[in-house]
Amino acid sequence: MEEKQVYRGIVRTGRGAGAGQMSAPGVLEGLQQLTGLAVIPGTLNIDLTEVFDLSLLSYNSSAELGMPQMDLAALGIDFDGEQGMHYGRIAIANEYPGCIICFTWVDRPGINAELVSPHHLRNTLNLQDGDTVEFTLV
Secondary structure: OOOOOEEEEEEOOOOOOHHHHHOOOOHHHHHHHHHOOOOOOOOEEEEEOOOOOHHHOEEEEOOOOOOOOOOHHHHOOOOOOOOEEEEEEEEEOOOEEEEEEEEOOOOOOOOEEEEEOOOOHHHHOOOOOOOEEEEEEO
C-alpha cells in the first residue's frame, strides 16, 4: 500500500472574514455540494511549510460557483484577476475530514491556505497560532 504524502501548515491568524462570508445565504450549501462535507462557518488559516502543487486540487472561479465577487479592496487586498479557489478533500491529523482551499487572490498562492471542516479545528485539535497541523489528500 502506497503511503500518502503528509502536508504541514503553520496556524496563523486570519482576517476573520471566513465565518461571515460563509454565513451568507447559500454559501455553506454550495460548499457542501462542492466538497461533500457539511462544514461549519469559519476557516483555519495556515501557511504551508512547502509550496503546494495546486494542480493536485480542483479549481472553480467564483462565477462558476455562483458566488458573488468579493470586494477585496474593502478587505485590504490588492488583486485584479479572476476570483476563484483551488480545493480538495483532506484528512486532518489522520482523523478529521476537511477541505483545503487556496484562493486566487492570496499573497502567496500555494503557501497561504485555509482549511474547512465539520469540526472547529482550533478547539478540536487545541491549536494556537504558530502550531503545526498535518493533513493528507483524500
